[in-house]
Amino acid sequence: MVTLVEWPEIITCLENNRFELVLKNVKASSRVPSVNDEELQERAFPEKSPLNLLYIGGCSLDRLSTTIKHCANLTNLVLKDNCLTCLPEEIGLLTQLKLIDVSSNQLVSLPQSMKNLENLQSLDIAKNKITTEGLFDFVGLVMLHIFEASHNDMTQFPPSLTSESLVKLHTVNFSYNKITNLPFEFSKVTKLKDLKMEKNELTDLPLCLGRMDKIRFLDLKGNPFKDTRFRKLANDTRVKVPSVLDYLRRKHGEMEDGENGNEKEKGNDDERNNGDSLNVITHHPSMRVKVLDSVSSIRGFLLTCVIRNINLSGQNFRKFINLQTRLHSNECIQRTRATIGTHDVSALSLPLRYLALPIDELFITALRKKTPVSARDLLSNLLLDSELARKREKRSQVNPVHRYLHLVKDLPLLGCLIDSEGLVISLPPLTNSDLTKMTENTSSVLVEVSSSDSIDVCYEIMDIFIKETRLISPSIEMDQMRVYKENDDLLGEYPSRDSLRGISLHFQNYEEKKM
Template identity: 35%
Template sequence: MDLSGNRFKDFPETLCQIHSLKILLIESNQLTEIPCQLSQLHKLKELRFKSNPLKDNRLKKLMEQDKIKPVLEYLAKQWTEQHKSSASTTAKPAQSKQQQQKAKQNVEIQDKIEILHFDQVGDLKGRQITLLPRVISVRPHILCCILRNVDLATPGNLKKFLNLQNELHDDICQKRTLATIGTHDLSLISGDLVYDARNPDDIGLVPLGKGPKLVSARDFYDQLCRDAEHERKLKKRNQLSGLHKYLTLLEDQNEFPCLSDQDRYVISLPPLTNAERSKLSPTSDSIFVEITSGHSMDICRRVMDAFLRQVLENQLGKKANEEEKTFRQVLTLQQTRVVDDKGQLKTTFPSRTDLDWNEVSQGKIFIERLTNEK
């Protein structure tokens, strides 16, 4: 949306409600403030408001320097501080009956996120991913998480889950060219994992939905390229379709990225495919999620954030029990760690700075971080 070169004195507040907004240009107006609520539009990738008489000199300077990412981070920090301030206010005006009824409804549809510590004892211990040096020059960024007690058994829920993943691939992942989402049945993955890059002739896997035959990553990639070229010719296009643009990411690469479990089974070949071995089914209740990117860790975090929001909005968490009847659903997240080949910690997700949001759709979210006790 381009609103530049007008005479806006007040920011159009309705823009803060357009959750599909990706680019907003509102330069050369007469705005004195930019609302921090814009930071909650999680699909927003570009925001420009140069040549406005802003009161906030820090924000104005960041924009004039074309620092788009720091601008969004600065607005997000303001948003967090505002909510902390409002939460600490003890004096509240008397509520009307209508307000009380609305507040009661909000409580009734509240969602809960439980976060289990990585070192949780027993069977709930988190998984560790070792990042090997060879993959750094190919596709270096990986962020993982475990979703426990997911409801895929209810008819239609597995389809919802797969559809939301496909929609995110088309949208925020830009046809897999920015990032790729892999989801796996945790019970079918053995132990900790290794993220590496290897010669595609030496990588063997059964691609998702391609039958029982083991193929090399090279043969699978070549077949995808042939399919893409056939489609291009059928549609008489000069370039590959958006569906196959991600194939160019591995063009002329001598090594392909791959994610393997403790038994050396390849479960993911990003950005091409997951393996049939760890395929989700209606009986899957614990899901291993991996987001990989060749661009930045920030993109991985944005995609993971959007993915978890969609899981909640589609109500795929377990239904709350009688003791937690104020909650609509409970989604349990298990921390994972990414370390380098020397065991040095690279990333933990979710960390204490992640999931800094309190609303999904019409519901509220309550986040509980559990200790590492049994």
Template identity: 35%
Template structure:
């Protein structure tokens, strides 16, 4: 007699959800008793399926039925193989099969032409399918396997989006010279392999900023020393060796070679064609900096918090810049925060904050707050009940089984005896994650300094990742106040618009300078989080944070 579907599967079916996450001891007990629920593979509307930290060794061929999957997370199981039917999930964008016991991958993996991120770290792979079809691939993680070479097709010129390859701790003996075909490669990690040489052509990867080669037995020991100093120095050295090699072969001398060297990495006299975006980091000042204390009560509820301050913002650059910043937070919650399941972002007007702050947890009936866009205060208990009642009424009215808006996050508090909150010096709640922040510190178009708060029950690294993405997206949005050079360019743009209007006889249209691609700048100040005894938990951004090579970081301290 067939057993009934698992409660998690029924919840997806009955509530019209598009995500299913299975992990934890309760899931493991059922898998050990009777295997994975086959009804999972009848959930054709799923977009995300996560099965993590379980004892499963195989996945059914019926996986192909979940054809709308865009994210498949199978990390830290005991998988020994994957089904060929995996190749039929052609909508997949994110695939994580790390931390398993895989020795090979199905050749049909090459059919996943929409993959953007593939994580196969921590397996026992000795070979890898051809990746030349992955034209959308940006991130490839294959560290800690038994690979003797990079995957076939890795140097295909069509992989124009590939920016990160992590292949450390394998048994790779050589790198292909064609690696220079990867025009957007930013990071290449081949540390702890069996490399004896490096292709000089690595110096021709135009965007390569991080090359990790430590732990290889390179014949040219100078390469290892240079790598310890900087990737730039290493690539310059490889470029010099490449020039010499081509000159010796008779193909690189003369005027052409000189012209090329003028444009090389090491020529400081020539101004770069494109100035880069910059995040300027202000150091935490003990007497002035913002401190947040994480109380013991919150550790069992939602223990991780990371904060930073964005300073000198200017939402007046365009009429809709503030609106776009609010939309940005919504987009981040949907994407990198995985619909707030992984983390939640809150923003506060710094001038309305009285610090130091306390991150704690309180009984729902005793926790008073004034929710965002509300005039009256209420308790967290009453707010959650009100939102649940609204959700039930809305579902009945629309005859749907799904939550909408803020209502869909209510399940994140299910079963919690205490609710997390962030309080100011006056003991007022200014944030109630993951539901809402509060009216007291609400930002507006005139806000110049914003405290960004990221909380999670998953990990500190999750908070840091979300915070970095938030800062980078804010940087690119152009909310940082510009310098004189930016003002001059804006004036030039306005003048050009006026000249065009005069020539055509039409009125000059307003110029939205916030969208112009002259270099953007964002000033970020460190915020410190300590525990109840004053010991440091995290200060952000630290020296190890903001390592994204897509922008430059200037740290205004020694």
């Protein structure tokens, strides 16, 4: 029988029924017998082994015994930084596994039996020689959260990784492979937040990504995209993810229009939707905002629109307010990326102006207040409240909920939205006016989305907000609003003919409607 004298880690594990066996940086030739010895591994993996964690890293391991099947309780299997060229099919019997890390080996394929690992949450196969054909069917991995597969030899995106069953998959890394395209079916992976495809062979636009609104990190650098503008976007580290996704959405719309005889120019874009429609009135003379030059360097991006015929009675009002709160927390990243404002149209006068004013000259009746207060005093009070909350919660840093305050706390001027009678209705990202606040009786809503990042961010947030508002009140209609620079150049309009993909927008000119 093989002696374990030189393997105190295994002796301790066996004698004490330990749940963890960890071997780090033990070279194969430094101990007798070698870590690759079959009998040694049989001793380490006895029948009914209690192990739930096996870590063998940096040990020149070039084979794993089939007796690994005895470790039925394993939840974590780490075999990284070794010399493995294959794994035994018996791994597929370890159905309690939640994490597998076989990165930095010499694997060319994975056992087909791994398709049975229904509890697997994280799989890391980076830095191997695995091909697309060497993968298994992912459909059964319903708990998979993370798939790391960078630095391999894959030429195609694994078809089974586009399965609708992968409802928890949020991180995928295929950087440094040879993948030539992303299938449109990949958009079915609706929870994806982090996608890395750096240094592949992508040439066509990955249009599927335009439908994946939850992506927060996207790396497409180093791919030979045929679309020159998109190649520049993908390689520019300053460009935000929403800008990339918005470009893809717009290009997808253009391609659809080309295939369908340019129907979008007729205003009846029925081919792009599933029968869902929304009426939009355009060119109303009052539905406009002028953005003055003073605000361009502070918070220079703005979109507005009006929602008509909204039903906020009963539970709908609470749902509508909760929607705004949720978007502020998530898509708007605690108001640091964008801010949404909503107002009762009957309480204000159109058109609007968007400008910057000195904080001592800017007054607003803030939400839940009865008298006007200067922007300086309002900001000071909000900063004080955030500091008191930090101390009360015993935090070392301010709560992320209040982080937006630090974007504007040192600015001598703040952006504000003012109606035609001089009423300050919004002070983004701080507050809206209590005088224009909504109630359950509100039937028409002015929506504003402002950002210091880009106009694309405003379009993205507005699209999400309107789509989810329609789930609350399906019968809404809209008035398009246009945003102009001080010199009357058009900055943006919402909804535009590229907005709200999946919904048929029926545009009607205001003057034609009156006739």
